[in-house]
Amino acid sequence: MEKWEYKVVEARAKDDLERLMTQLGAEGWEFVDLEVTNFTIAGRVVIVYVAVMKRAKA
Secondary structure (H helix, E strand, O other): OOOEEEEEEEEOOHHHHHHHHHHHHHOOOEEEEEEEEEEEEOOEEEEEEEEEEEEEOO
């Protein structure tokens, strides 16, 4: 059975998340899941992108 290690990547800008995911993909990480959350702080809407990546353990 294959064992996996997981990494959670968080960014406030979609472009930043895409850049991080591309870098991790080049290192052998695979995309698993994405969650987008928005909330309000002091009257401003904040969007947070959280991606889960995985790769086989060595």
